[in-house]
Structure formats: C-alpha cells, structure tokens
Amino acid sequence: MxxxxxxxxxxxxxxxxxxxxxxxxxxxxxxxxxxxxxxxxxxxxxxxxxxxxxxxxxxxxxxxxxxxxxxxxxxxxxxxxxxxxxxxxxxxxxxxxxxxxxxxxxxxxxxxxKASKFSFPYPDCTFDSLIVSSVFTHMFPEEIERYVSELARVLKPGGRGFLTAFLFDEAGHAAVTSGATIFDFRYPIGPCLTFDREHPEQGVACQRDWLLELLDRHGLEVKLVRNGTWRSVRSYKVSQDYITATKRGETFHPPPTILATTFAV
Ligand SMILES: C[S@@+](CC[C@H](N)C(=O)[O-])C[C@H]1O[C@@H](n2cnc3c(N)ncnc32)[C@H](O)[C@@H]1O
Incomplete structure (x- = not known):
C-alpha cells in the first residue's frame, strides 16, 4: 500500500x-x-x-x-x-x-x-467529480451561492458532486430546541444559521430547502440527501449531512464538424 x-x-x-x-x-x-x-x-x-x-x-x-x-x-x-x-x-x-x-x-x-466573487481557477466543464467536505459549514450565504455556481461551471455535464453540510430542517430545529445537538444553530444569517454569534464562520447550517433549490437552480440535480448524526449525537464525533448531485446535460461528444474532419483525413 x-x-x-x-x-x-x-x-x-x-x-x-x-x-x-x-x-x-x-x-x-x-x-x-x-x-x-x-x-x-x-x-x-x-x-x-x-x-x-x-x-x-x-x-x-x-x-x-x-x-x-x-x-x-x-x-x-x-x-x-x-x-x-x-x-x-x-x-x-x-x-x-x-x-x-x-x-x-x-x-x-x-x-x-472575496469568496462571493471568487472564480475557481479552472476552465468550464473540466471535472468528472467534485468534493466539498465540511466547507459550506464555514461559509456565508452569498459565498455559498457563488461557490455553487462555480461548481456547476467547472463540472462536466453528467459529472457528480459530493457535498457535506448541516441541513437545517424541522428535525434540526427540534434538536436545537431540545438540546439534543451540540450545534446550537439559533442565530440566523439570511438562509443560514450559526451557533456562534461572535465568530459565525465556526459553524454554519443551511436551510435545507434553500441549499437543495440552489443546487437545482444551477443545474445540479440532487440525487441523494443522507442525514448525518449531528442532530442527535452530543459529541464532536458526529457526521454532517451528505448530498450528491449530478450536472444536467449530455455528456460531451465531439461536434459533427470535428467528426467529419476526422473521417475526411
Ligand atoms: C473543516 S475543514 C475540512 C477540510 C477538508 N475538506 C476535509 O474534509 O478534511 C474546512 C476547510 O475549508 C477551508 N475553507 C474555508 N473557507 C474556504 C473557502 N472560501 N474556499 C476554500 N476553502 C475554504 C478551510 O481552510 C479548511 O481547510
């Protein structure tokens, strides 16, 4: 190995x-x-x-x-x-x-x-797969919006994305209210929430519908949402929610003009 x-x-x-x-x-x-x-x-x-x-x-x-x-x-x-x-x-x-x-x-x-203005340093449609693990959990709404549009830009049609996030939903709300989670997401920042008013980047949850709709709006079709354990386990050894998405559109095929040239040679 x-x-x-x-x-x-x-x-x-x-x-x-x-x-x-x-x-x-x-x-x-x-x-x-x-x-x-x-x-x-x-x-x-x-x-x-x-x-x-x-x-x-x-x-x-x-x-x-x-x-x-x-x-x-x-x-x-x-x-x-x-x-x-x-x-x-x-x-x-x-x-x-x-x-x-x-x-x-x-x-x-x-x-x-600014993260909200950042262009990823790669051409369009470069990657088969994207991984974003525990990063949106430290970013703010405008920044996440920008990153999602950049993810969609650099992913090939048919390519897959894997993201982790704290998706704030009814169960998340119940966990915060009852104290079942150590992540006390009670301070809203637009469509997100943080547990630390002084240092909000320490932990950010996204409203579940907002993040899933954002991905969809950028052509990233959500295929799977799997809840992690953060809502119920009172420990830092918890898992975030997993999201997978596929970029809509055909996988790349050479345009007919290129094919014609290739065959003519
Ligand atoms: C909790 S760590 C996760 C690191 C890695 N993804 C992993 O799963 O091991 C969060 C990472 O996101 C990075 N990060 C925070 N804001 C970022 C941004 N705007 N763009 C890119 N990376 C960022 C941090 O520097 C840090 O390395």
Missing part, C-alpha cells in the same frame, strides 16, 4: 477533531470509500476538491485513483496547502494542490479575494 506522510497535529486539528493521527487517516479512508460508492467515482476520474485542507481525503484518493486519473485541490489556508505541496505532491504526479488567496476570517484573514 502507498505510504504517504501524515500532516502534523497542528494542521490535522484545523480540519476536525483529529489530534489522533489514526483517526484522521481512518476518517479519510472511510469518507472516500463512501464517495466512491455514492458517486460511482471511477479510478480514472478527474477530481476537484474544494477546501482540501491538509489532504485528509487526498491521501485516501491517492490510493484509489489510477495514473490516468487526476486530482486538483485548493484551499485558503496557505500552511496546509504548503504542507500538501511539499509532502504529498512529490509522491503523486497526478495530484496538484493550490493556495487561493480568498478571504476567510478564520483561515485566511489577510486574503484579498
């Missing part, structure tokens, strides 16, 4: 409750196994991960993707991307990690591009 370096603890704990290195590794492997199954991810897929952090999923994908597959990951936190570039990229010729200087109050306070 491909042995890849593990990020140091100070980076692991930036992406979750992962001071325990084996847990970091296991959680990445488990999530990638679920993505493969839920999104029919192929070993030769061209994959984009938005908010890739310190490579929790990239390390697991490296064992699954073949050399014909490709992985691009970007993040706003420069030290995590530098770690991936220095420690993972040299072992993985088909993996690229990019720092984007997008403002994030927590992870990139000096960033000069």
């Amino acid at each position: 491909l042995e890849l370096p593990l990020p140091p603890e100070d980076l692991r704990v930036r992406v979750g409750p992962f001071s325990d290195a084996p847990l970091f590794e296991r959680s990445g492997n488990d999530m990638v196994a679920e993505i493969v199954q839920l999104c029919d991810l192929q070993p030769d897929a061209v994959v984009l991960e938005v908010g890739c952090g310190c490579g929790r999923l990239a390390r697991a994908l490296a064992r699954y993707l073949r050399p014909q597959g490709n992985y691009d990951g970007f993040d706003v936190h420069e030290p995590m991307i530098a770690w991936c570039q220095n420690n993972l990229q040299p072992h993985l010729s088909n993996f690229r990690f990019m720092h984007v200087d997008v403002y994030s109050p927590d992870q990139n306070p000096a960033g000069y591009i």
Whole structure:
C-alpha cells in the first residue's frame, strides 16, 4: 500500500477533531470509500476538491485513483496547502494542490479575494467529480451561492458532486430546541444559521430547502440527501449531512464538424 506522510497535529486539528493521527487517516479512508460508492467515482476520474485542507481525503484518493486519473485541490489556508505541496505532491504526479488567496476570517484573514466573487481557477466543464467536505459549514450565504455556481461551471455535464453540510430542517430545529445537538444553530444569517454569534464562520447550517433549490437552480440535480448524526449525537464525533448531485446535460461528444474532419483525413 502507498505510504504517504501524515500532516502534523497542528494542521490535522484545523480540519476536525483529529489530534489522533489514526483517526484522521481512518476518517479519510472511510469518507472516500463512501464517495466512491455514492458517486460511482471511477479510478480514472478527474477530481476537484474544494477546501482540501491538509489532504485528509487526498491521501485516501491517492490510493484509489489510477495514473490516468487526476486530482486538483485548493484551499485558503496557505500552511496546509504548503504542507500538501511539499509532502504529498512529490509522491503523486497526478495530484496538484493550490493556495487561493480568498478571504476567510478564520483561515485566511489577510486574503484579498472575496469568496462571493471568487472564480475557481479552472476552465468550464473540466471535472468528472467534485468534493466539498465540511466547507459550506464555514461559509456565508452569498459565498455559498457563488461557490455553487462555480461548481456547476467547472463540472462536466453528467459529472457528480459530493457535498457535506448541516441541513437545517424541522428535525434540526427540534434538536436545537431540545438540546439534543451540540450545534446550537439559533442565530440566523439570511438562509443560514450559526451557533456562534461572535465568530459565525465556526459553524454554519443551511436551510435545507434553500441549499437543495440552489443546487437545482444551477443545474445540479440532487440525487441523494443522507442525514448525518449531528442532530442527535452530543459529541464532536458526529457526521454532517451528505448530498450528491449530478450536472444536467449530455455528456460531451465531439461536434459533427470535428467528426467529419476526422473521417475526411
Ligand atoms: C473543516 S475543514 C475540512 C477540510 C477538508 N475538506 C476535509 O474534509 O478534511 C474546512 C476547510 O475549508 C477551508 N475553507 C474555508 N473557507 C474556504 C473557502 N472560501 N474556499 C476554500 N476553502 C475554504 C478551510 O481552510 C479548511 O481547510
């Protein structure tokens, strides 16, 4: 099995409750196994991960993707991307990690591009698969809207997206009211809610209908919504909700003029 370096603890704990290195590794492997199954991810897929952090999923994908597959990951936190570039990229010729200087109050306070105006640095219809794990849980409505439109732009027709979020619904509301969840989403921010009025980016839930309609409006047809355990488990070891979506439209076929030229030669 491909042995890849593990990020140091100070980076692991930036992406979750992962001071325990084996847990970091296991959680990445488990999530990638679920993505493969839920999104029919192929070993030769061209994959984009938005908010890739310190490579929790990239390390697991490296064992699954073949050399014909490709992985691009970007993040706003420069030290995590530098770690991936220095420690993972040299072992993985088909993996690229990019720092984007997008403002994030927590992870990139000096960033000069607003997330709500950011254009992903990739051409239209580039990727077969998109992964956005635990990123919308730290973003605000206008930013999420922009990212969804960019996700739709860079995904190939027929391509699949895997996203995680806290989808705020009746059960979420009941969990907050009864104290069944540690995520006390009681402060609204437009169609989202946070549990931390001072530092709202620490945890953001999206109204379920708003996020699902937003995806649909951008041509991302929601295929599956699977509730995580955050509504009922009083621990940080909880799972978020999973959403998978497919971009509407035909998969790409060369236009007839190109075919005619090809046959004429
Ligand atoms: C909870 S961590 C999850 C990291 C990774 N997706 C994973 O599942 O291991 C959230 C990540 O989102 C990144 N992030 C926050 N705002 C972002 C933005 N506007 N664009 C891209 N990444 C962002 C953070 O820097 C951080 O790495």
